[in-house]
Amino acid sequence: MTKTVNVAIVGGGLMGREIAAALQRWPALIDHPVHPQLTAVCDINPAVLDWFDQIPTVTRTVADYADLLADEAIDVLYIAVRHDLHHQLYVDTIRAGKSLLAEKPFGIDGSAAEAIVAAVAANPQSFVRCSSEMPFFPGAQVALNYVRSGALGRIIEARCAFLHASDLDVDKAINWKRQARYCGEAGVMNDLGLHVWHVPLRLGWAPDRIFGVLQDIVTERPALDGGRERCDTWDNAVLHGWVSRDGYSFPLTTEMKRIEPGEKNTWEFEALGMGGGVRFSTKNPKRVQVFSLVDVPGGGREQVWSSLDAGSQSVWPTVTGPNFESGFSDAILQMLAAFLAEREDALGERFGCATPNEAAATHEIYRAAIRSHETGQVVRLGG
């Protein structure tokens, strides 16, 4: 019989509702080892909790997350709150022995991340991973598996990007994500950084040098009281890195932008090598482009970029027809499937959610990028 896992959500805002909705689509997964049941939700705003009334399994709504930590029936917490709250809530959850799917950036800064990693090490009964769903797009998985196959040969360069443009609207009101005291000194890197670093870090592409190009383009925004408030977070960040492996180095560029005209949640990955290449962008979510050298009938070799449609299947099989399209909500479902399967030690070789060490490593990269931007120098990491 499938094991039931009781899940609680802390923070019922944008992401809390997304995760709640994804859990309702669980029957789409084939032969998953667990059946998660959303039983409780915590939010300090009672109006937010009303939305969860429509989910029949939710029998408990609370304003204080400590009530959920004391509830022996709850196995797993998904926590989606402001970045300045991550440290306390994550550490308390881990110490209570609950499993945790944390939202990025896994603490507001490096010292918060270190404290959370230390709590994980001291409480092995708590299974902890950090949210990063974009690599679960089927096309992203095709690209990742292409790189893992070794088809690139010697790597020339790689790039990963996450691009938005809603902040192009200078009349958009200020919110906590645009204020350093809540979002963190790393600004857009805290918001979008784990999305772009999850795959490179999983591939073993930790950079040893970083040059950071950071921009604070919109410096104030309308406040709720009708006045203006300082908007003091980095809007755009481009990090030029060098990755050293197999006796050579290659450039790895990551782009995290809130202001990239024309883009809405676009995640891109590209890797080029002497033997092949691969490109994927959620802008064309079915299409994966692959580069190869092709023998041409009649003689000679040509350089060819070809395209394939990725279909619907990602990490965990679903009832969805293999030729159907996939989207953001499907990627969220796949991330949850990977998290709960790995918690049962049933993920095998399949791609998993970002680990505590991977999530914490991103803060070292952001810190190096800020220092590089301030000094105009390349900053070395590690060792």
Ligand SMILES: NC(=O)c1ccc[n+]([C@@H]2O[C@H](COP(=O)([O-])OP(=O)(O)OC[C@H]3O[C@@H](n4cnc5c(N)ncnc54)[C@H](O)[C@@H]3O)[C@@H](O)[C@H]2O)c1
């Ligand atoms: N994975 C993704 O694609 C993605 C997308 C957006 C945001 N996020 C991350 O999710 C987290 C939350 O972002 P969001 O957009 O959902 O924010 P949000 O502002 O929409 O929601 C946050 C919710 O937390 C509640 N809250 C505040 N303090 C609380 C407390 N002490 N206890 C319980 N609830 C509390 C608020 O009332 C609010 O309803 C952040 O870490 C953010 O970076 C991830």
